[in-house]
Amino acid sequence: MKILIVDDSEIARHSLEMLLHAIGYTDVLSCSSAHDALNLLGVFDKIVSENSPVDLVLMDVMMPEMNGIDAISHIRAVHQLKDIPIIMVSISGEVSFLERAFAAGATDFISKPINAIELSARVRAAFRLKMEMDIRKEREQQLEVLNRTLEVMCNIDNLTGIANRRCFDETLVNEWEDALRSRQPLSMLLIDIDVFKEFNDTYGHVEGDACLQQVAKALRDCVDAPGACTARFGGEEFVILLPSADQISAEKLAASIHAKIAHLQILHSVSKVENFVTVSIGVVSVVPESSAKSLDMLKAADNALYAAKQQGRNRTVI
Ligand code: GH3
Ligand code: MG
Ligand code: MG
Ligand code: MG
Secondary structure, three states: OEEEEOOOOHHHHHHHHHHHHHOOOOEEEEEEEEEHHHHHHHOOOOOOOOOOOOEEEEEEOOOOOOOOHHHHHHHHHHEEEEEEEEEEEEOOOOOHHHHHHHHOOOOOEOOOOOOHHHHHHHHHHHHHHHHHHHHHHHHHHHHHHHHHHHHHHHHHHHOOOOOHHHHHHHHHHHHHHHHHHHHOEEEEEEEEOOOOOHHHHOOOHHHHHHHHHHHHHHHHOOOOOOOOEEEEEEEEEEEEEEEEHHHHHHHHHHHHHHHHHHHOOOOOOOOOOOOEEEEEEHHHHHHOOOOOHHHHHHHHHHHHHHHHHHHHOEEOOO
16 A cells, blocks of 8 residues: 655654554655645556556645645546545644535544544545445446446347347337437338248258357448348348338449359258248338338238239349
8 A cells, every 4th residue: 555645844744654554554755745746646647557656645734835735636636546545644633624625525634733533444445445336346347347248248139149129129219219200211111031941850950059140240241331230030031121212222232242142152941932932022112101100111011022022032122
């Protein structure tokens, strides 16, 4: 534990240092002016270190040029130094002075002449307080990391690593509102793997999962529009939301998805469509109207997908 003594009187500095030594604190620095102390603590630095150079300050009140209370105000103005314990040291126990010292951010107060037992108790109490604050700060930081991780986890599909249904639902509501305001088109692609039940029945669930992962990656590779959301809608269905995209760009994307998935050549020997995995896609493009709802868009995409299945699969219906 490193302690800094700030006092303009050399005798006071020396006697305080001796006292601290006597009660077991040997790592002691001292400054003869508030300015020197502020300098040492890094108050004037452009970039202040997160780690304070000392763990406790014993600050004299009456000093020429800058008094101890003003010095505390300067220290507390620096975010990185706001938790460092500062004990005021003075002969004056006057109430108005105490009030100002605590208002400026003093942690505690000790009066001269200093009693060793009192000093020891106050220094220990200040350190304990600092330790508790450090622990609390660390816990808060851990909690923040945990919260951020949780938020990411809540929006990601475990199996494929792309956005999940929850994330998509939220994105759809937001993008719908944005498009409504900006009078921009909004497009959606609902993608369903063809005869996937038979794929699972033939190759097993583990292969089925691997197929879902490959398809998800293919979709992600195909989508490069900024602001687009590619999500697993559920089961073997995926959805892509394209803000500011019209029907022509949505159709283009659908065509590139069919081509990409055909290129993967994932063997599906019992498929009635091809002997590899294929998908059907329902596309819908709208310029949102306030009379409609985002859910209507989803229904329209679902109808288009159903039509694609009816028409023989491995195709896009708009
Ligand atoms: P269609 O061409 O009409 O879409 O036929 P389909 O067999 O793909 O459709 P159906 O809805 O009958 O079957 C979907 C299958 O998807 C059934 C289910 O076992 C499988 N499935 C859903 N989620 C998962 C998953 O997470 N992993 C695996 N391996 N299979 C899944
Ligand atoms: Mg003094
Ligand atoms: Mg399905
Ligand atoms: Mg299917």
